[in-house]
Amino acid sequence: MEILQGFVDAVVGIVKSSGIFTLQWENYVMIGVSIVLLYLAIKKQYEPLLLLPIAFGMLLVNLYPAIMAAPSTELLTAEQCAAQNVAIEGHASMIIDGVTYYENPTYGGLLYYLYQGVKLGIYPPLIFLGIGCMTDFGPLIANPKSLILGAAAQIGIFLTFTGAVFLGFTEAEAGAIGIIGGADGPTAIYVTTKLAPHLLGSIAIAAYSYMALVPIIQPPIMKALTTKKERSVVMEQLRPVSKLEKIMFPVIVVILIAIFLPDAAPLVGMLMLGNLFKESGVVDRIAKAAQNELMNIITIFLGTTVGATASGQNFLTWATIKIIVLGLIAFCLGTAFGVLFGKIMYKLTGGKVNPLIGSAGVSAVPMAARVSQKVGQQENPGNFLLMHAMGPNVAGVIGSAVAAGVLLNVVG
């Protein structure tokens, strides 16, 4: 009989602690959302390297919220300790109103600890290190004017800031929302953890969704703002860039940006370190590790834990909807200003610059450059804008890191 009672008690205990009793409706909604995202990542292959871990982190935290729980200390009396089988020895104690309490630490969840790399701003610069190893700044060095397009595409960030402030977000929150327009995942995460960590889930998911949707969002804007004649401009071949120039580039950029804008130094510094690994040609092993193993490991941690910030209670708010709308506006504005500045350059150079490369000024490497290539080819199948668009594209990475530095400095 006693055995049976024990069995029943155990089963009841398990059922009571199961999700069926502890989860709220928001969690179930988010479980549905995460499954849709998993479908998009696997079937539609929308940025699967990031979306898959993000979606799964989201799924995990809504099934088992304690996986993201922070460690804490609870105060127990001697009787409570005995009841919970907690050893008193070795625990710090304090006396409140004549009763002795023992400090009983509880440990945080798995993803809480992995999340510290996001929270403390460690992962995004390390991702930038890997990106630096994979980036060829040659097209930018050959045509430095493309930096103007990389800067123009950041205007969307600052205009969206205005929109966010007027919609009732605080300055810091508005800064984090605006940075979605930079179309650069690591930068968006870095800025958000510094300015508005409570919005991280929504902002990261908005940023990565729009980056995945670049081929759908950008072409209509590009076509609306340019004429057929402008789109069919064939640009001159870029000059070859010597190895020495490529080696000097990261060193010069990091000196310049870190001196003028120290807030951008962690991101730009790591980006340029990675690039120097690649271009110097003497640390091949390190360069390979940074762009493969390290980058992949960080991507797993970053994706999963960023997804895990999107618990139902956190994510299903009006703020998220506003962020998603504002993010889209930021993105469209960035694209539009890139193209408009491309048009200005088209006019100033007497028709030598194809304005379509301007839209690549939003980072989203290399997707945005491919979109320029694709839209250009629709007008003229023999036109190869890809390398020309890579200039503004990598300039956009530098540009959004600089914009991030400005935001951190002004509203941080």
Added chain:
Amino acid sequence: MNFANITPILADTMTLAEKSISSAKVILTGFVVVFVVLFLLIFIINIYGFIIQKATQSGKKKKEKISEPEKKAPVVTKAANVPAAPAPSVQDGISDEVVAVISAAVASVSDSSSKTRIKSIKKSDGSRSAWANAGILDNTRPF
């Protein structure tokens, strides 16, 4: 559960004037700083690019004077029945591996009974052939 540190706070505490001032401040600073920094970069890249190009060009000119002027000959010239094959003239910048690959390709397609000699290996003048265009088209159309 401790989500106290990440709960959304929507503090609508600023007045309209404050919001406008804050927005104008951020737009102006953002615009100016981003452009100034990137313009500085353009300036510096232009300068050092110019210097390095000058330096390498003057170096190249010296080299060109020493080597004979080369005609735009086809990449591989076939000459039958040459008893001793001297080393082909290989343009600077083409690695030994590439020479070996070209030689192997020529050997495999040419008739084994007739002797074949590679006279020179040069880089093409940069314009792409129809096949190269087709290849690039294929690789840059992923979606």
